[in-house]
Amino acid sequence: MQERCVVELKNVNKTYYNGVATPVLFDINLCVAPGEFVSVVGASGSGKTTLLNIIGLLDAPTSGQVILHGRDVSQFSEDERAQMRREYLGFIFQFYYLLPEFTVLENALMPCRISNCKDMNAKRARAIELLQQVGLGNRIDYHPGQLSGGQQQRVAIVRALTNDPALVLADEPTGTLDSKSGLAVFELMKELNRTTGKSFLMVTHDEGFAREADRTLPIVDGRIGG
Amino acid sequence: MWDSFSISVAIRQLRYGITQTFLTMGVVAISVTLIIFLGSLIGGLQKMILETVTESIPNIVITQPKRTPLTPRDIASLRKKGTLYIGSGTTLEERTRKIEDWMFWLPRLERFDPDITAVSPVVEGQAILSAGATQRGVQVTGVIPERHNRVVNIESKLISGRFFGLRPGEIVIGYQIANDFGLKVGDRARLSTSTGNTVTYRVAGIFNTGLPTVDNAMVFVTLTDAQSLFELGNAVTSIDIKLAHIFDANTIADRLKLQVPYKIDSWMRENQELLTALSAQSQSSNLILVFTTLAAGFGIASILITVVTSKLREIGILRAIGATRKQIIGIFTLQSTLLAAIGGIIGAGLGIGLSLAAYRVRTAQAVPGQGGQVFPIDLRWQLVTGAIAIAIAVGFAASLYPAWRAAKVNPIEVIRGQ
Numbered sequence: 001m002q003e004r005c006v007v008e009l010k011n012v013n014k015t016y017y018n019g020v021a022t023p024v025l026f027d028i029n030l031c032v033a034p035g036e037f038v039s040v041v042g043a044s045g046s047g048k049t050t051l052l053n054i055i056g057l058l059d060a061p062t063s064g065q066v067i068l069h070g071r072d073v074s075q076f077s078e079d080e081r082a083q084m085r086r087e088y089l090g091f092i093f094q095f096y097y098l099l100p101e102f103t104v105l106e107n108a109l110m111p112c113r114i115s116n117c118k119d120m121n122a123k124r125a126r127a128i129e130l131l132q133q134v135g136l137g138n139r140i141d142y143h144p145g146q147l148s149g150g151q152q153q154r155v156a157i158v159r160a161l162t163n164d165p166a167l168v169l170a171d172e173p174t175g176t177l178d179s180k181s182g183l184a185v186f187e188l189m190k191e192l193n194r195t196t197g198k199s200f201l202m203v204t205h206d207e208g209f210a211r212e213a214d215r216t217l218p219i220v221d222g223r224i225g226g
Numbered sequence: 227m228w229d230s231f232s233i234s235v236a237i238r239q240l241r242y243g244i245t246q247t248f249l250t251m252g253v254v255a256i257s258v259t260l261i262i263f264l265g266s267l268i269g270g271l272q273k274m275i276l277e278t279v280t281e282s283i284p285n286i287v288i289t290q291p292k293r294t295p296l297t298p299r300d301i302a303s304l305r306k307k308g309t310l311y312i313g314s315g316t317t318l319e320e321r322t323r324k325i326e327d328w329m330f331w332l333p334r335l336e337r338f339d340p341d342i343t344a345v346s347p348v349v350e351g352q353a354i355l356s357a358g359a360t361q362r363g364v365q366v367t368g369v370i371p372e373r374h375n376r377v378v379n380i381e382s383k384l385i386s387g388r389f390f391g392l393r394p395g396e397i398v399i400g401y402q403i404a405n406d407f408g409l410k411v412g413d414r415a416r417l418s419t420s421t422g423n424t425v426t427y428r429v430a431g432i433f434n435t436g437l438p439t440v441d442n443a444m445v446f447v448t449l450t451d452a453q454s455l456f457e458l459g460n461a462v463t464s465i466d467i468k469l470a471h472i473f474d475a476n477t478i479a480d481r482l483k484l485q486v487p488y489k490i491d492s493w494m495r496e497n498q499e500l501l502t503a504l505s506a507q508s509q510s511s512n513l514i515l516v517f518t519t520l521a522a523g524f525g526i527a528s529i530l531i532t533v534v535t536s537k538l539r540e541i542g543i544l545r546a547i548g549a550t551r552k553q554i555i556g557i558f559t560l561q562s563t564l565l566a567a568i569g570g571i572i573g574a575g576l577g578i579g580l581s582l583a584a585y586r587v588r589t590a591q592a593v594p595g596q597g598g599q600v601f602p603i604d605l606r607w608q609l610v611t612g613a614i615a616i617a618i619a620v621g622f623a624a625s626l627y628p629a630w631r632a633a634k635v636n637p638i639e640v641i642r643g644q
Contacts, residue, residue, distance in 0.1 A: 049638075058546060058638050079550050086548025093641050097543040099235070101242035113231045114549045159547070171641075 003070055005031035006166045006199045007055055012064035014050055024050045025222045028064070032167060037193045037200045039210040042219035048203050049171065051219060055201065056089055056169045057081040069166060086115045090160030090198070092170040092189075096152045098144040104131065104155050105140040111163035123162055130158040133195075134188055150181030157188060161196065170202040174209065186212070231549070232556030240561055243533065250529050250562070251569035254617050257522035258573025259580060261515050261613045262605075266581045268511040270604035272504050279500060282435050283493055284346075284377050284466035285475045286482070288331075290323040291489040324461035325488060331465060335486075339478055344376030344468040349452035351463070355399075355445060357407045357415040364403070364445050366417060368452020377468040380433050380446065387411035387431030394451050397427035400441035401434040417445075423455055523620040530562055530628035541632050542640035551633040558629035559622060566621020570614040577613070581605045 007030075014025040024047045032038055032055075042048040053059035054066060057073060060081075066074045069088050073081060085091075090111075098107045106113075108127040109120075117123055131140055134154040136147075144152050153173060160168050170189065174182030186209050193200045202213065210216045218225050228236075240247045325331075328347045335345045349368035354361050371392045375381050380398065381389045389398050397415060399407075409415060409429050418424040427447065435441055453459065469475055472493070479492035494501060534541070541554060584601040 053638050056546070079552075082545070082548050082550045085546065091543075091546050093543070093546075095539065095641065097539045097641070099238075099540050099544075101235075101238040110544070111547050113234065114544065114547065114553065116230055163548075 003034070005067070006034055006036075006069070007032050007201075008065075008067040009055065009061075010065040010067070012054060012061045012066065014047075014054060014059070015062045023222065025054070025061075028224060030055075030217070030224065032199050032201055034166075034199055035193070035197045037190065037214045038202070038217060039213035039215070040201065040203045040217045040219060041205070041207070041210045046219045047222040048219045052169055052171055052201070052203050055167075056091060057085050086111060086163065088166045090163065090165035090168040092153070092156050092160045092168065092173045094172040094175040096144075096149075096156035098152055098155055098159075100144050103141050103143055104136060104147070107144065107155055108158045108162050110159055115163070117163075126164075127158060127162045130161055130192075131155070133192070134158055148181070150177050150184060153177060153181075153185050154188060157185070157192070161192065161198065165198060167199045167201060170200065170204075172203055172205065174204070174206060182206070182209075227552075228556045228560050229553060232553050232560055235544075236557045236560040236564065239533075239537075239557070240564065246529055246533055247565065250526055250565040251572065253522055253525040253529070254566050254569025254621065255573035255576060257518050257525075258570050258613045258617050259576040260518050261616075262574060262577025262610055263580045263584070264511065264514060264518075265609045265613070266577075266603050266605040267584070267601055268507065269606065269609070270602035272507060273604045274602035275500075275504065278436055279497065280472050280493065281379055282437050282440055283497075285469040285472050285493050286467040286479050287491045287493075288325070288335075288465040288467070288482070288486060289463065289489045289491070290325055292323060324458055324463055325465065326461045328462045328465055331486065335465065335467065335482075338482065338485075341470050341474050341478060342467055343470050344373070346370065346374040346377045346466045346468075347449060347462040348374065348464045348466050349449060349456060349458060349462050351419065351452065351456040353417040353419050353455070355403065355407075355415055355417055357409055357413065360407045362403070362406070362443075364417075364443050366452055366455065367444060367446050368449045368455075369446060370449050371446070374446075374466070377466045380435075383433040383435050384431050385434050387429065389431050389433070389446070392430055392446070392448055394448050395427055396430035396447070398431040398433060398446040399429060400444055401432050402438065402442040403445070404429070404432045417447075417455060419455060421457065423457070425451070425455055427451075519616055519620055522617070523624045526562055526566065526621055526624040527627060530558060530625055531631070533561075534558065534628045534632045537632075538635055538640045541635045542637040545635060546637040546641065554633045554635070555629040558632055559625045562625030562628075563618060563622045566617045566624075567614070569621075570617030573617065574610050574614050578605065578610065 009028050009030040012025060012028040013023070015021050015023045028051065040048045040051065050059065054061050057066070057068070057076070061074055064074065065072050068084055073084055076084065099110065102110070105124070105127060108131060109123060112120060112123045128137070128140060131137055134157065136151060136154060139147065139151065144155065147155070157173070173189065174185050177185060189200060189202070190212065192198070202209070204210055332345055332347065336342060346369060351366050353364060353366045355364045371389050375389065385401055387398070392398060399409065403409070407415065411429050411432065413429045414426055415429060416424055416426050433441070447455070449462070453461070469478060475492040475494045479490045482490045545554065581603050582605070585603040587600040589600055
């Protein structure tokens, strides 16, 4: 069954309470369609990371609904959200934080290990295929410490895809890379978006990358503007 | 509680962070070594003290109670109340404290309880020992050697001559007396009693019990020699009893009191101070063990907290990509429990090795007949398995706080907060 939206936000508000109430997001309505590549841009403090955390089920909205894969997850418990993240979401962070104790292939298969997945052999074959696609086919038994930053980020991208998520969330994935590696990583994400049909939602500072997306969401002072 | 994910991450991190792994295992191993070595040393010390004392004394002694005549005043006061007083503590005249019917009691005592392993009739009295110009007051103990040896082992404490097969006219003395008097086996010595009896004996054996009060002041002669020396006829002064389980002495003594018309003394009541001291020593050694265990626990916890802190970002990522709090807790509790188990087993090996090495340490024989063992080691398997079990339990407990800290990591904060 194909949902209209992979993820849908309805009237989402987020306010942080640190002694004083600090509203961060106001009435966000958003739908990411299957296969869509969405970029989120905005100044520092505009609330784009908070938005990403709410979509990524790492944070809960103060009010409003988050509908992931047809289920309203806004009132889910922490463990239920962890399970939803495992099943439907892939994450790419600015810092890739691969586990140094595990090889490239093992890191790529980490989500599968966490969920104790049954079809490990199929997942392994898929991970190797993806690693070849990102140009690391000959590095699968290396440890992260033996790779460059760009190479590690590419492993992190593969890691985000091995559990076959509906949506891949990327938080400034090129932020720590030099422009050449950054471009390569971005191109790779675009290519994977095309070849795998997964939806991507990327927070970025880079105007150039943002324009390459199917759709750009500018966040201004906690609202979708532009 | 530990799934394959927690297990694989835990083990991988242990293998990868080999320094922390060795540090933690080292803390546990040293603590377990200490617990086992100290435990077996203190246990051995206690056992040695207890054995030295209990080997040289009977567990239960049966004697004639002291009976004193009532004074006319006592009798007058009793008559006033209109009571006729007949009690076991009274007699018409002061009597020698002796047991006439010991031959009647001997077989009955032997059958009284399976815990009673030996019964020995004894004649005890004070006399002056003299040889040449030297003389000293001694306690003369008249026994049937083969029988008495099962109550108090003298035969194994001999440094020369014999105890078994002691004949009338022969005497066995402590090595300190032998030294002070310059006596050897075959030499002659005299015993004189306060009633004026003097008899000459030939030294048949010399013993060393290790207890100065015994080696310095005790001599053994045959039962019949002692009976005639102290003019007791066929009577004895006490019946000594040995038990299989020495700590049953109070119970058995209390039961004997109901059936035997004599005074029954248990070694435990006579040596209350020693037992109190031993128990205080046990408690203080337990205290040392508790603090050693606590120190190890805090050591493990602090190392693990460092590990958790250094891995916050990896933990955050794992949480973000779907690891549950339970899985994160599993990683750290498993690591700690594994380290404690391995460290505990290594420590047990070291502790056993150290204890056995200490057990073998001997001094040059200062006194003939003594082993010259420096450390009295009593190594029990309960101590070893107990120490390992405690190490594992402490390892698990010590990991709970660090694991909880890891589990409550907020993925967003650690991933972004550089």
